[in-house]
Amino acid sequence: MGMEQRQAVIVGGGASGLMAAVQLGRLGIRNILLLERAQRVGKKLLATGNGTCNLTNLGAIPVHYHGVGAPAFVASALEAFSPRETLAFFASIGLDCAVRPSGKVYPLPEQASAVLDCLRLEARALGVEERCEWEVSSICRGDNGEAGSFRLEGAAGTIRTPVVLVCTGGAAAPALGGGAYGYNLLTALGHTRTPLFPSIVQVRTETSFVRSLKGIRIDATVRFMWNGKPVGEETGEVLFTEYGLSGPAVMQSSRAVGDWERRRSGTMTAQLDLLPGMETEAVRHNLLRRRELPGRTLEDLCTGLLNKRLGQTLLRAAGLVPLARPAESLTSQEIDRLTALVKGWELPVTGTQGMGGAQVTAGGISLTEVDPRTMESKIVKGLYITGETLDVDGDCGGYNLQWAWSSATAAAKAAAESLRGGKTSGRSGRKEKRK
Numbered sequence: 001m002g003m004e005q006r007q008a009v010i011v012g013g014g015a016s017g018l019m020a021a022v023q024l025g026r027l028g029i030r031n032i033l034l035l036e037r038a039q040r041v042g043k044k045l046l047a048t049g050n051g052t053c054n055l056t057n058l059g060a061i062p063v064h065y066h067g068v069g070a071p072a073f074v075a076s077a078l079e080a081f082s083p084r085e086t087l088a089f090f091a092s093i094g095l096d097c098a099v100r101p102s103g104k105v106y107p108l109p110e111q112a113s114a115v116l117d118c119l120r121l122e123a124r125a126l127g128v129e130e131r132c133e134w135e136v137s138s139i140c141r142g143d144n145g146e147a148g149s150f151r152l153e154g155a156a157g158t159i160r161t162p163v164v165l166v167c168t169g170g171a172a173a174p175a176l177g178g179g180a181y182g183y184n185l186l187t188a189l190g191h192t193r194t195p196l197f198p199s200i201v202q203v204r205t206e207t208s209f210v211r212s213l214k215g216i217r218i219d220a221t222v223r224f225m226w227n228g229k230p231v232g233e234e235t236g237e238v239l240f241t242e243y244g245l246s247g248p249a250v251m252q253s254s255r256a257v258g259d260w261e262r263r264r265s266g267t268m269t270a271q272l273d274l275l276p277g278m279e280t281e282a283v284r285h286n287l288l289r290r291r292e293l294p295g296r297t298l299e300d301l302c303t304g305l306l307n308k309r310l311g312q313t314l315l316r317a318a319g320l321v322p323l324a325r326p327a328e329s330l331t332s333q334e335i336d337r338l339t340a341l342v343k344g345w346e347l348p349v350t351g352t353q354g355m356g357g358a359q360v361t362a363g364g365i366s367l368t369e370v371d372p373r374t375m376e377s378k379i380v381k382g383l384y385i386t387g388e389t390l391d392v393d394g395d396c397g398g399y400n401l402q403w404a405w406s407s408a409t410a411a412a413k414a415a416a417e418s419l420r421g422g423k424t425s426g427r428s429g430r431k432e433k434r435k
């Protein structure tokens with residue numbers, strides 16, 4: 001097959017690849033090729049925010065990012081292309097957005113497809129060529145290993161380019177295209193990958209009591225305890241499932257569980273406060289009053305206070321059986337035991353639902369090997385790495401897509417500059433504010 005020559009090639013048509021394509025095009029780079037291994041670009045993007053796409057968060061600052069050295073690493077790219085700039089950028093490609101009180105930003109039509117469509121329309125208008133079902137299987141440095149000359153190989157042929165942007169995403173959600181592809185391309189070139197584990201993921205627990213609660217959603221505080229020390233906490237919706245716990249509060253606080261599962265050292269426990277709005281003493285008094293309600297058995301002791309099935313399960317977990325027992329027979333010590341469970345029900349954690357259930361990959365290409373202002377590899381000049389492929393993962397709430405947009409913009413600007421021989425162009429010529 002013939003050898004094709006391009007001015008810039010983007011590997012991966014996901015969030016950061018599409019952003020990089022548009023930014024390169026806007027900086028006047030022509031003859032850009034976007035390669036995507038799947039049948040279509042943006043498959044994962046379409047699934048974000050349950051199909052509504054939480055595309056950024058106005059509070060996207062470095063503390064929301066994790067990975068070895070991540071907070072310091074993300075700072076300059078986030079400052080150079082902040083959530084405000086993300087909003088302005090999307091407005092400029094015809095996507096209106098709504099900012100929620102939480103700071104989360106969604107497209108006004110609440111459709112992830114609107115984000116993808118607007119990015120693709122802009123890329124096409126800028127002359128970017130999109131080619132699907134084209135998997136890059138290796139990236140080779142120029143024939144004599146000279147800087148800035150690459151050969152990209154795949155089953156469909158070979159492409160030459162002076163600049164390559166690796167926007168291949170992470171290992172999370174293989175059903176949506178996640179995998180080790182990008183890590184493999186980069187480790188073959190001498191890069192290091194830190195250990196991977198799932199984050200923003202459902203949690204498996206010991207199920208003897210939980211299983212009967214399948215499908216129940218409650219507002220609770222979930223706190224994960226690693227060897228008795230709190231390592232993650234969130235208040236919000238918790239969903240009981242046949243394998244354990246899901247729902248936004250659990251997913252948001254799950255990162256340490258993935259880390260623990262990888263290391264397999266010590267114990268992990270999920271502690272649930274089932275009435276986060278009520279102090280322990282208030283719960284105890286409430287239960288003492290319920291004991292006095294005429295004619296009640298334990299079966300209905302908590303009816304009206306907690307989800308009925310949840311209340312009964314807690315009584316069983318506290319060993320307060322049979323449920324046909326009269327409520328008035330409860331001793332103060334038994335009420336204390338029940339109170340303790342309502343405010344801190346402990347479930348032994350057995351793991352996570354793995355990369356299959358995860359929204360993001362923790363771990364990735366080591367940040368010490370990449371320039372934080374330009375995303376250029378320090379190992380391979382002319383090669384840029386963006387998004388989830390790097391050892392950066394954000395909290396749940398629009399932070400991961402903001403990282404995709406910011407890192408792609410930094411990479412595109414630097415790549416465009418290098419193609420121009422180091423001169424800054426009109427739109428990218430803004431002075432760096434920080435060193």
Ligand SMILES: Cc1cc2nc3c(=O)[nH]c(=O)nc-3n(C[C@H](O)[C@H](O)[C@H](O)COP(=O)(O)OP(=O)(O)OC[C@H]3O[C@@H](n4cnc5c(N)ncnc54)[C@H](O)[C@@H]3O)c2cc1C
Nearest residue numbers: 012014015016037048049054136169181387388398400401
């Ligand atoms: C269910 C779900 C919901 C989410 N919701 C949100 C949300 O609401 N807000 C948020 O901020 N984040 C969310 N995320 C996370 C967010 O989607 C990702 O962090 C983000 O898409 C990462 O962007 P990326 O460009 O690095 O990778 P991706 O968007 O995954 O794109 C990588 C692309 O590269 C392609 N590719 C890989 N290897 C090759 C190769 N060798 N050759 C050619 N192509 C290749 C892949 O097929 C893929 O299309 C969600 C994730 C999931 C799974």
